[in-house]
Structures are given as C-alpha cells and as structure tokens.
Amino acid sequence: MFRNLEKKTYFYLGTIFVVLIFFNYLGWLNPIKSGIRAIFVPIFVKSAQFSVGLKDGYAFFKDKETFFDTYRECEADRQDKQLIEAQIKTLENENSELRQLLNFKDQSDILVLGAQVIGKNVEGAEKTIIIDKGSEAGTKIDQPVIVGNGILIGKIIKAEKDISIVRLINDSQLKIAATVLNHDHSLGVVEGGYGLSVKMNFIPRNEVVVIGDQIITSGLEMNIPRGLLIGNITAVENESYQPFQEAILTPSTDLSKPYIVSVLLTN
Amino acid sequence: MKYFLKALAIIILIFTIFVLHIGVANTLPYPFNNINVIFLILAWQIFFNNRPRAIWYMLPLAFLMELFTSAPFGINSISLFVSLISTKWLLDNLFTNRSVYIVFLSSAVSLAIYRLVFITLIYFINFFFYHVKIGVSKFFLDVGVEILFTSILMTGFYFIHFFFIKKFNPKYLSDRHI
Numbered sequence: 001m002f003r004n005l006e007k008k009t010y011f012y013l014g015t016i017f018v019v020l021i022f023f024n025y026l027g028w029l030n031p032i033k034s035g036i037r038a039i040f041v042p043i044f045v046k047s048a049q050f051s052v053g054l055k056d057g058y059a060f061f062k063d064k065e066t067f068f069d070t071y072r073e074c075e076a077d078r079q080d081k082q083l084i085e086a087q088i089k090t091l092e093n094e095n096s097e098l099r100q101l102l103n104f105k106d107q108s109d110i111l112v113l114g115a116q117v118i119g120k121n122v123e124g125a126e127k128t129i130i131i132d133k134g135s136e137a138g139t140k141i142d143q144p145v146i147v148g149n150g151i152l153i154g155k156i157i158k159a160e161k162d163i164s165i166v167r168l169i170n171d172s173q174l175k176i177a178a179t180v181l182n183h184d185h186s187l188g189v190v191e192g193g194y195g196l197s198v199k200m201n202f203i204p205r206n207e208v209v210v211i212g213d214q215i216i217t218s219g220l221e222m223n224i225p226r227g228l229l230i231g232n233i234t235a236v237e238n239e240s241y242q243p244f245q246e247a248i249l250t251p252s253t254d255l256s257k258p259y260i261v262s263v264l265l266t267n
Numbered sequence: 268m269k270y271f272l273k274a275l276a277i278i279i280l281i282f283t284i285f286v287l288h289i290g291v292a293n294t295l296p297y298p299f300n301n302i303n304v305i306f307l308i309l310a311w312q313i314f315f316n317n318r319p320r321a322i323w324y325m326l327p328l329a330f331l332m333e334l335f336t337s338a339p340f341g342i343n344s345i346s347l348f349v350s351l352i353s354t355k356w357l358l359d360n361l362f363t364n365r366s367v368y369i370v371f372l373s374s375a376v377s378l379a380i381y382r383l384v385f386i387t388l389i390y391f392i393n394f395f396f397y398h399v400k401i402g403v404s405k406f407f408l409d410v411g412v413e414i415l416f417t418s419i420l421m422t423g424f425y426f427i428h429f430f431f432i433k434k435f436n437p438k439y440l441s442d443r444h445i
Contacts, residue, residue: 009322010352016326017348021341033334040335043286047293054294119293120300121336126409128337158337165337172406193408 030161037162041132044119052257110225111265113138115145117258118163127171127192129154131261134162142223144264151252152176152217152228153261164263168255169230170198178230179218180209180247187218190230190249198231200247209236209247223266281324284308285331301413303378305332306347307421310377313355314370314421315428322351342388350381367422374421378414382407 023029115131133139139159145166146152155174158165167174172193178200180186184207188200203209213233219226231249238245288304295302305328313322329344336343354377362369386406 013322013326013348017341017344020330024340036331037334040285040289044289044293047289051294119289119335121292126337130335167337
C-alpha cells in the first residue's frame with residue numbers, strides 16, 4: 001500500500017511538472033512568475049549587498065598592511081592617470097576634427113542602460129549574475145555588460161520580462177573575441193573557467209605578448225563594440241609544440257563584487 | 268483553521284529553504300557557494316524521514332529555482348525530480364544500510380544523477396531547439412565541487428540526526444535502564 005502511495009505521488013508530481021512546463025511555454029505563467037520575482041528580488045538585493053559588504057570587510061581586516069600599501073600605490077597611479085587622461089582628451093579632440101575633415105560617417109552612439117546586480121545564479125554550476133532590468137527595459141540576449149566607463153564583465157544570456165541573467169567572463173561557457181594592446185595588435189579568444197583568472201587562446205606564436213599588456217574587445221563579434229577593457233596579462237604560455245600561444249589575464253575589475261552595471265543596448 | 272495553519276507553516280518553510288539557498292549562493296565564498304541547499308534538504312527528507320509526501324516540497328522549490336536560473340525552464344525541475352526518485356529507489360533497493368559511508372555515497376550518487384540528467388537535457392535541447400552553450404569539462408569541475416561539499420554537509424546532518432535526535436531520544440532507551 002505504501003509503495004502504491006509512492007507511485008501515485010510520483011505520477012501526480014510528474015504530471016504537474018509537465019503541465020507547468022507546457023503552461024510556461026504558452027506564456028500563462030508569466031503573471032505568477034513576475035509576482036514571485038517581485039517578492040524575492042528585494043531578498044536577492046539585500047543578500048548581494050550583505051555579500052559585498054562582507055567581502056569588503058574581510059579584505060580589509062585580512063591584511064591591513066597590504067591594504068594600506070595598495071592604497072598608496074593607487075594614489076601614485078591616480079596622478080599618472082590624470083596626466084594620461086588629459087592627453088587622451090587632447091587626442092580625442094584631434095581625432096574628431098580630423099574625421100570631420102575627411103567626412104567620416106559618425107559612429108552611432110550606443111545606448112546604455114544602468115542596472116543593479118541583485119544576486120547570483122541560484123543554480124551553482126555557472127558563473128552568472130542576475131540584474132534588475134529585463135526585456136521590458138530593452139535588454140536582449142548577447143548584449144555586453146560593463147562596469148565603470150568600459151570594463152567588460154559579461155554578456156546577457158537570458159532576458160526575462162523584469163530581470164536578465166549575465167554570464168561573466170570567467171565562466172567556462174563564455175568566449176569573447178579580443179585583441180592585445182601590443183605592437184602587433186594580436187587577436188585571440190578570451191575564455192573563462194580557470195577560477196579567478198581568464199585565458200586568452202589562439203594568439204599567433206610569432207607575435208610578441210608580454211606581461212602587463214592590456215586586452216580589449218576586438219569588435220569582430222556581433223553586438224560587442226571594440227575597445228571594452230577586459231583585463232591585463234599576468235602570464236604567457238608559449239610552448240614550441242603548440243600552434244598558438246596562450247596568455248593568462250586578470251580581469252580589470254573584481255567579478256565577485258559587481259554592484260552597479262551598464263548594459264550596452266547594441267542590438 | 269488547523270489546515271490553514273498547516274498550509275501557512277508549509278509556505279513559510281518553503282520560503283525559508285529558498286532564502287537559505289539564495290543566502291548560501293550569494294554570500295559564501297567559492298567553493299562553499301556551490302552547496303545545493305534545496306537538494307540537501309529534499310534528500311534529507313528522503314534519507315531520514317522516508318515519507319513520500321515530503322517529496323511534494325520539491326514542486327514549489329523547483330519552480331522557484333527555475334525563476335532565477337539561466338537554464339531553459341523545466342530542466343532543473345525534471346533533473347531534480349528524476350534524481351530524487353532514483354535516490355529513493357537506490358536507498359530502498361541498493362544502499363539499504365544507513366551508515367556514514369552510505370549516506371555520503373548515496374548523496375554523491377544522487378547529485379551526480381541530477382547533474383547528468385541536467386546536462387543530457389541541455390544537449391537534447393541543443394539538438395532539437397536552440398543552442399545553449401556548455402563547456403563539458405569545466406562544467407563538471409564545478410559540479411564535482413558541488414557534489415563534494417553537499418555530500419559532506421549531508422553526512423554532517425546524519426551525525427546530528429543520529430546522535431542528537433535519535434540516540435538521545437528517550438523512546439530508544441532500553442528497558443533495562445528503567
């Protein structure tokens with residue numbers, strides 16, 4: 001009798017699952033889904049805020065001396081960066097004037113949508129984050145997601161009505177066409193899945209790539225514009241028996257703590 | 268009134284389990300954020316309570332997971348359903364002993380079945396419908412971490428259940444000591 005009850009339970013559960021999946025693809029579950037997400041999104045936000053605060057506190061108290069040394073380095077870097085910024089602005093103005101002289105067609109401005117990170121994927125096998133903007137706000141699959149003024153952190157892989165899921169660049173399933181800011185402008189493919197680091201593969205062996213070189217998006221991929229910063233090279237693997245060399249890079253931003261991001265509405 | 272309170276208690280329990288799952292996924296550092304709290308609690312119900320009705324909790328929890336995951340709708344639910352049914356069958360027919368090793372082994376096997384069904388369904392969808400990218404070798408590295416830590420935690424729950432709930436329960440005391 002007990003076994004019959006078990007079999008009945010499994011049968012009813014299986015039937016309910018099939019019916020739910022069917023209703024979902026008909027779109028009948030959307031109001032229920034939106035309502036439930038509206039209840040849980042604030043919890044996700046609080047949890048994400050707590051997580052960021054906890055990591056910041058831990059990083060500070062873990063090693064106070066290193067923290068202050070890094071702070072002093074940042075101060076020194078800031079002054080150098082101010083000078084470079086001024087030079088860049090001058091070059092931008094010159095570039096604009098030259099383009100006008102040559103009657104170049106202006107590149108259309110890309111629309112940017114700000115979003116807040118409300119949490120990570122609850123199903124732990126992927127490195128993805130959830131943002132609070134969905135297809136209603138204009139997000140679509142394959143749109144790039146950045147932080148700051150242009151540091152790429154991932155791509156949108158799922159756009160629901162009110163939320164979107166972003167796959168981070170250190171996820172094993174994401175590949176981005178990239179270029180190295182070196183003399184040869186080496187092209188390659190950046191992929192994740194190496195813990196905190198990211199690897200750039202398919203760099204031609206005859207091109208010189210050194211530690212410290214910056215990696216940006218190459219613009220050869222649809223929907224991802226050229227020039228988004230990905231990271232800096234920290235190690236190079238150039239074996240004679242391999243047809244290509246590989247570079248290990250550290251992302252330019254901490255991918256465990258994104259809080260406010262921007263979606264480039266490129267499509 | 269009694270049924271209303273019971274229903275309310277179940278809703279609060281499901282809410283708490285899911286919030287705990289969110290908390291673990293968002294707050295703990297790698298590799299602890301891979302612990303699958305929902306699977307842990309559902310498997311615990313099957314291992315220790317052996318009530319088929321407890322498996323009904325899977326329905327709302329699986330639905331909640333589907334709302335916040337990148338996989339196509341239904342993949343996680345079906346994988347969880349199949350793995351828990353397989354677990355029940357294994358515990359009734361193969362791993363009938365309830366020792367520490369069996370608890371660890373059956374937890375690991377159940378999670379492995381869960382992820383195996385998950386990736387099979389993803390490949391099925393890739394073949395017939397649209398393309399969902401998946402990198403097999405690196406995916407299983409994360410899954411291995413999930414299986415290891417969730418199974419260790421399940422074993423810990425077994426110790427708590429055995430020593431504090433069962434062993435110190437007066438109804439298990441021998442008549443000789445009365």
